[in-house]
Amino acid sequence: MQDPKLCATEKRGLHELxxxxxxxxxxxxxxxxxxxxFEGDASNIAHLKQEERDYSHFNSYTATxxxxxVQKPVFNIDVCIDCQNCWVWCPDTSIISRDKQMLGIDYxxxxxxxxxxxxxxTNPKSLLMFSEQEDLETALSQWPEKKKKxx
Amino acid sequence: xxITSVKNLKEFSTANDxxxxxxxxxxxxxHSMIVRELMNCTDDNLVVTxxxxxxxxxxxxxxxxxxxxxWMHIGFENAASAAGGAEAMYKARKKKGTLKDPDAPVKFxxxxxxxxTFDIGFQWMSGAFERGHDFTYICLDNENYANTGGQxxxxxxxxxxxxTAQAGTHSYGKKEKKKDIVAIMAAHGxxxxxxxxxxxxxxxxxxxxxxLETEGPCFINTVSPCCTEWRFDPKDTIGITDLATDxxxxxxxxxxxxHELNILYRPKNVIPVEDxxxxxxxxxxxxxxxxxxxxxxxxxxxxxxxxxxxxxxxARV
Ligand SMILES: Cc1ncc(C[n+]2csc(CCOP(=O)(O)OP(=O)(O)O)c2C)c(N)n1
Ligand code: SF4
Ligand code: SF4
Ligand code: SF4
Ligand SMILES: [Mg+2]
Numbered sequence: 001m002q003d004p005k006l007c008a009t010e011k012r013g014l015h016e017l018x019x020x021x022x023x024x025x026x027x028x029x030x031x032x033x034x035x036x037x038f039e040g041d042a043s044n045i046a047h048l049k050q051e052e053r054d055y056s057h058f059n060s061y062t063a064t065x066x067x068x069x070v071q072k073p074v075f076n077i078d079v080c081i082d083c084q085n086c087w088v089w090c091p092d093t094s095i096i097s098r099d100k101q102m103l104g105i106d107y108x109x110x111x112x113x114x115x116x117x118x119x120x121x122t123n124p125k126s127l128l129m130f131s132e133q134e135d136l137e138t139a140l141s142q143w144p145e146k147k148k149k150x151x
Numbered sequence: 152x153x154i155t156s157v158k159n160l161k162e163f164s165t166a167n168d169x170x171x172x173x174x175x176x177x178x179x180x181x182h183s184m185i186v187r188e189l190m191n192c193t194d195d196n197l198v199v200t201x202x203x204x205x206x207x208x209x210x211x212x213x214x215x216x217x218x219x220x221x222w223m224h225i226g227f228e229n230a231a232s233a234a235g236g237a238e239a240m241y242k243a244r245k246k247k248g249t250l251k252d253p254d255a256p257v258k259f260x261x262x263x264x265x266x267x268t269f270d271i272g273f274q275w276m277s278g279a280f281e282r283g284h285d286f287t288y289i290c291l292d293n294e295n296y297a298n299t300g301g302q303x304x305x306x307x308x309x310x311x312x313x314x315t316a317q318a319g320t321h322s323y324g325k326k327e328k329k330k331d332i333v334a335i336m337a338a339h340g341x342x343x344x345x346x347x348x349x350x351x352x353x354x355x356x357x358x359x360x361x362x363l364e365t366e367g368p369c370f371i372n373t374v375s376p377c378c379t380e381w382r383f384d385p386k387d388t389i390g391i392t393d394l395a396t397d398x399x400x401x402x403x404x405x406x407x408x409x410h411e412l413n414i415l416y417r418p419k420n421v422i423p424v425e426d427x428x429x430x431x432x433x434x435x436x437x438x439x440x441x442x443x444x445x446x447x448x449x450x451x452x453x454x455x456x457x458x459x460x461x462x463x464x465x466a467r468v
Pocket of ligand 1: 205
């Protein structure tokens with residue numbers, strides 16, 4: 001090991017400054033990590049629908065959290081009034097709404113929180129939770145009837 | 152500025168999302184409801200900075216990012232400094248003519264949790280407001296340091312149990328009152344300051360748009376119910392927010408130029424705070440006979456604050 005006294009010379013600071021001349025300047029250091037969300041030019045992203053975008057593999061859109069779910073929301077288009085409550089409050093950008101119409105659920109990103117079901121105002125609801133294993137057709141065939149208002 | 156129409160939800164829903172899924176916030180977390188709404192209410196390019204906290208940690212899990220805009224994280228406390236620095240550089244480069252696309256509209260936004268806003272990043276935020284940068288600071292107020300396991304912050308209300316102010320046989324939880332951050336930021340003379348909530352999506356979108364459009368530093372405190380630390384079922388996030396705004400625990404209002412106060416939501420039926428408290432596990436102990444007096448104290452505080460807001464709205468001072 002180097003003798004610590006060797007470092008404690010008066011010139012130490014100067015030596016380091018001299019040596020520093022060869023180091024990278026503050027404006028040459030590359031950033032710790034830069035993740036481009038898209039391939040190529042992204043200046044028009046706000047005007048492109050998700051399916052029209054060229055996502056890079058860094059974008060979490062290309063990842064999935066489907067395995068978080070135990071239950072999944074199922075959408076019944078026949079009852080839906082396109083109010084968009086589910087769209088505005090879904091915390092996981094998983095309600096697919098296009099041209100003012102609710103089209104369905106993005107099961108790659110839905111975590112099964114059930115918020116959409118809670119805020120759906122129709123009677124019966126247009127979104128209901130089913131077990132993750134249930135196939136969509138069976139789920140739709142079990143849809144409840146309109147509930148009478150309790151007096 | 153190109154604003155998205157928020158006349159009704161159908162029109163709003165034509166916005167193209169710029170906050171992507173597969174982030175790792177808890178199911179039902181209100182943080183992302185608020186962030187999505189901010190990003191959907193404008194077409195402008197956004198430069199977003201974020202303090203450390205659940206939002207930052209969950210939306211930048213290497214090698215992924217959930218942000219379809221320029222987004223920057225540097226430290227727990229300095230989202231406001233970073234936004235201010237980026238904004239100053241943008242202005243300077245615009246003047247020098249070195250911007251690639253000088254006519255593209257750009258807005259600067261900083262997000263922080265209540266821990267970073269009310270406590271650890273307060274000085275940085277205060278400085279950026281004093282210097283007058285043209286940016287919007289949005290606090291995601293879940294009333295605790297959620298990302299590190301629910302410690303008390305100065306945003307935690309009196310009576311809530313947290314991991315560092317625990318309720319038990321000798322304590323009813325946090326003893327101190329919540330810091331009035333909205334008044335503090337209004338006292339900076341900011342041109343636009345507001346408190347908004349995700350259940351009232353329209354007033355929230357309009358408030359966001361106003362803040363983005365207003366030149367100078369704008370501050371918005373948003374109530375962000377945290378199912379994990381407030382202890383409620385994730386499906387109830389919006390229901391809990393309804394209880395928060397309808398009990399007036401979180402009044403919805405704005406303050407323009409530090410004095411012109413407007414109440415943005417008046418509940419038709421004001422509910423007792425007890426109903427709001429009863430819906431969350433963090434206040435469960437207050438319903439024991441020995442701690443019931445804390446509920447009365449909270450109700451008294453809420454009533455007095457509402458009275459003050461109404462008087463200030465009338466007085467316009
Ligand atoms: C200077 C500093 N202190 C402490 C931490 C540890 N830390 C990381 S996130 C966090 C909690 C953040 O709480 P808040 O700002 O309320 O955001 P929330 O997670 O609740 O959304 C803390 C204490 C840190 N990263 N840096
Ligand atoms: S269950 Fe939750 S994550 Fe899934 S679509 Fe509904 S609101 Fe979105
Ligand atoms: S909340 Fe229900 S009715 Fe409204 S758009 Fe969604 S599914 Fe349709
Ligand atoms: S702990 Fe709370 S704030 Fe953090 S991600 Fe979970 S619900 Fe959201
Ligand atoms: Mg917090």
